[in-house]
Amino acid sequence: MGKRSGCAINHALEIFGDRWSLLIVRDMAQKGHTAFSQFRTMSEGIASNILSDRLARLEAAGVISRQPDAQDGRRTRYLLTESGRDLIPVLLDIMAWSFRHDPSVNVSPAMAARIARDRDGLAAEIRAKLDGQ
Amino acid sequence: MGKRSGCAINHALEIFGDRWSLLIVRDMAQKGHTAFSQFRTMSEGIASNILSDRLARLEAAGVISRQPDAQDGRRTRYLLTESGRDLIPVLLDIMAWSFRHDPSVNVSPAMAARIARDRDGLAAEIRAKLDGQ
DNA sequence: CCATTTATGTTGCAAAACGCAACCTAGTTG
DNA sequence: CAACTAGGTTGCGTTTTGCAACATAAATGG
Numbered sequence: 549m550g551k552r553s554g555c556a557i558n559h560a561l562e563i564f565g566d567r568w569s570l571l572i573v574r575d576m577a578q579k580g581h582t583a584f585s586q587f588r589t590m591s592e593g594i595a596s597n598i599l600s601d602r603l604a605r606l607e608a609a610g611v612i613s614r615q616p617d618a619q620d621g622r623r624t625r626y627l628l629t630e631s632g633r634d635l636i637p638v639l640l641d642i643m644a645w646s647f648r649h650d651p652s653v654n655v656s657p658a659m660a661a662r663i664a665r666d667r668d669g670l671a672a673e674i675r676a677k678l679d680g681q
Numbered sequence: 682m683g684k685r686s687g688c689a690i691n692h693a694l695e696i697f698g699d700r701w702s703l704l705i706v707r708d709m710a711q712k713g714h715t716a717f718s719q720f721r722t723m724s725e726g727i728a729s730n731i732l733s734d735r736l737a738r739l740e741a742a743g744v745i746s747r748q749p750d751a752q753d754g755r756r757t758r759y760l761l762t763e764s765g766r767d768l769i770p771v772l773l774d775i776m777a778w779s780f781r782h783d784p785s786v787n788v789s790p791a792m793a794a795r796i797a798r799d800r801d802g803l804a805a806e807i808r809a810k811l812d813g814q
Numbered sequence: 815c816c817a818t819t820t821a822t823g824t825t826g827c828a829a830a831a832c833g834c835a836a837c838c839t840a841g842t843t844g
Numbered sequence: 845c846a847a848c849t850a851g852g853t854t855g856c857g858t859t860t861t862g863c864a865a866c867a868t869a870a871a872t873g874g
Binding site: 699700726728729730731734753754755756 | 831832833834835840841842
Binding site: 552553554555556557558559560561562565566567570571574591592593610631634635637638639641642643644645646647648649650652653654655 | 685686687688689690691692693694695698699700703704707724725726743764767768770771772774775776777778779780781782783785786787788
């Protein structure tokens with residue numbers, strides 16, 4: 549796993565520069581998903597082998613953590629680490645960018661306005677919901 | 682090119698959800714690169730066929746524009762569109778995230794502090810430099 | 815308790831994307 | 845007009861992806 553360069557953008561791309569990793573983080577932040585089977589239901593349709601691989605990579609990168617469920621031994625709980633939660637503002641900015649340049653995207657104008665006006669406040673709200681997990 | 686979903690994050694990933702596209706945008710924003718041969722010198726080492734493909738995709742997505750050079754008919758100038766320039770704040774946030782969670786990355790603490798304190802002002806400065814092109 | 819179902823994966827295989835080196839063409843320069 | 849430069853394309857082997865089937869451990873239901 550030799551890194552290609554010390555550039556900060558490249559560093560980030562080596563963690564989530566693919567079509568799936570950020571969608572997993574999105575589902576964790578937006579929907580509070582924590583289970584393998586929950587990620588499999590995402591509308592983009594991720595294959596189980598790819599999901600398995602991406603969860604392992606995100607864990608290796610320190611963006612998520614994996615813990616066995618105490619109540620149900622079959623389950624594994626995937627949670628955003630501090631580093632993963634810190635991606636929430638980036639996710640919001642990407643959503644706002646997509647909306648500005650293609651309003652046909654599934655973002656309400658109200659949400660877009662909220663991100664523009666108070667991104668960090670919104671990020672804090674999303675973060676707070678995850679604290680219960 | 683059927684889209685996988687209307688999600689704003691997915692929309693963005695269909696444009697730059699790979700290991701190279703954002704590095705091209707980075708070189709345009711950070712270094713003012715406009716030529717094929719300039720992008721080929723990036724330290725990550727992009728192959729010419731991949732570069733050719735990514736420039737075509739970014740143009741198709743409206744993030745960059747391509748124009749023949751008036752002075753030298755061999756040259757093509759690649760420039761960030763408004764949509765491309767609007768990615769600058771996102772790039773800065775990604776840089777800051779990388780720095781916070783891996784300080785070994787090539788970002789000076791001063792730059793990281795500047796992004797934290799005045800991201801939009803910094804983005805405006807970078808934008809202003811591109812206006813000469 | 816034993817059969818069934820659920821949750822989390824792994825395996826095999828075909829298709830697509832990537833990476834490298836060589837090659838090509840139009841336009842420019844000496 | 846010969847050599848060089850810029851921006852690609854082509855071939856080909858390697859890697860990653862996507863799909864479907866299968867495996868395994870743990871829970872649940874009768």
